[in-house]
Amino acid sequence: MNKTLTNSHPVLPKENVSWLDVKSFARIEATSEDSRYPIESAFEIDGHGWRAVELGEQTIRLIFDEPQRINRIRLCFMEPDTERTQQFTLQWSMDQTTSAMRPLIQQEWNFSPTGSIIQIEDHEVDLDGVRMLQLIVNPEIKRGAAVATMSSWRLA
DSSP states (O other): OOOOOOOSSOOOOOOOOOOOOGGGTEEEEESOOBTTBOGGGGGSTTOOOEEEEEESOEEEEEEEEEEEEEEEEEEEEEOSSOOEEEEEEEEEESSSSGGGOEEEEEEEEEEOTTSOOEEEEEEEEEEEEEEEEEEEEESOSSSSOOEEEESEEEEO
16 A cells, blocks of 8 residues: 555645835825834735724725836735624725726625634736825625724735
8 A cells, every 4th residue: 555644734835926115105195094013014925914003994005106017916904803894995096096996896795703704805906097096995884883993905
């Protein structure tokens, strides 16, 4: 008999993506943040993510110093404790005002502590001349107010 033991937790290949250092060339605006989980932490490779301090819908804007070409957007949200339905909307603009926002992604996700606790949205895009990205997070669209959180936001 030939016998082989396999690893029950396979090692995934390391991803070869050059994520942009957003903090070095963009202004980040957020409608709310918990000082223990500031918005800039969501853009750090070893950061612990962002958390609003106020309940309800929150807006995060990345306003770039110079027009950017963006080919990939990855958002990660995690909710291990509370069942809720979140909706986020991502928009972009070729200028630094919100009057010319173009829709990009809108997604709903049902978080459940006994099931799905992580939402990863990984999108290949072809955006050139981006001056602003705007993320609107409504952390609970069915049961009332909740606190918005985001584990990470990456751009390439």
